[in-house]
Amino acid sequence: MPACGAAILATWYDLPDAGSADYIDWLHNHHMPALLRRPGYLWGAHYRTLSDEQIAAADGNDEVIAHTRQMGISAAAAPELGRGSRYLTLVGGANVSVFMDPLHSALDAAAGDKAVAMLALRQGVRTSVLQDLLRQSGPGRHARDGDLPGPRIQMGTLQTAPDADIDLWRWYLIERLPLMAGLAGTMQTRLMAGAVGWAKLAVLYEFADADAHALFRQRGEQDTIARHESGAGTLFPAGRVQQAPYGPTVADRIWPLP
Numbered sequence: 001m002p003a004c005g006a007a008i009l010a011t012w013y014d015l016p017d018a019g020s021a022d023y024i025d026w027l028h029n030h031h032m033p034a035l036l037r038r039p040g041y042l043w044g045a046h047y048r049t050l051s052d053e054q055i056a057a058a059d060g061n062d063e064v065i066a067h068t069r070q071m072g073i074s075a076a077a078a079p080e081l082g083r084g085s086r087y088l089t090l091v092g093g094a095n096v097s098v099f100m101d102p103l104h105s106a107l108d109a110a111a112g113d114k115a116v117a118m119l120a121l122r123q124g125v126r127t128s129v130l131q132d133l134l135r136q137s138g139p140g141r142h143a144r145d146g147d148l149p150g151p152r153i154q155m156g157t158l159q160t161a162p163d164a165d166i167d168l169w170r171w172y173l174i175e176r177l178p179l180m181a182g183l184a185g186t187m188q189t190r191l192m193a194g195a196v197g198w199a200k201l202a203v204l205y206e207f208a209d210a211d212a213h214a215l216f217r218q219r220g221e222q223d224t225i226a227r228h229e230s231g232a233g234t235l236f237p238a239g240r241v242q243q244a245p246y247g248p249t250v251a252d253r254i255w256p257l258p
């Protein structure tokens with residue numbers, strides 16, 4: 001059966017203090033390399049998220065994070081959703097089917113006692129399989145980067161009210177993606193559909209470094225909020241979009257190192 005379009009397997013989780021160093025060592029030196037030997041698995045990356053205080057310290061403004069956190073779905077509204085947020089693994093696949101047949105979690109369960117015990121340390125696990133829809137390259141992207149996401153990312157996983165789908169797409173196409181195409185230090189922006197998991201839509205912003213991300217917060221996020229609050233107008237469907245728990249994820253890549 002033919003399949004088309006690259007895919008990402010994304011897993012958010014927390015770790016207990018006890019055992020976290022051993023887990024990370026095992027993940028980087030054993031599990032992630034083993035994943036990349038599976039047919040159709042193209043690349044892997046491990047990220048550690050930044051606290052809200054760390055994000056705001058980059059540009060002295062905590063308004064953006066406070067605003068987006070208000071969009072996060074509550075535990076009461078979605079008690080079934082894992083709420084881990086400290087770490088994120090991203091694994092690239094040739095298409096969605098490589099994560100489904102054989103099922104990625106079944107391969108993990110068959111990887112041996114050590115792998116099963118290590119993966120059991122994760123807490124609040126939330127997994128999504130995402131299908132590539134659209135990409136926008138930025139001035140910070142180079143051919144040598146390949147398909148591996150950037151050293152700094154901001155990733156949102158979203159649900160929308162049915163009447164907001166068109167408005168959200170138009171906002172990305174008319175306002176957000178043209179901005180990202182010219183924003184210094186931006187490597188790439190990926191829009192993806194949720195094939196498995198809570199999210200209907202996901203966006204992955206990739207940056208060369210923390211300065212590029214700070215510029216995006218100033219030129220993109222703060223501008224959208226200001227335009228909405230001033231009545232100047234934005235296509236963003238405020239009040240009709242929900243982020244996943246503790247979204248968006250802002251994180252630095254800790255494997256492979258830049």
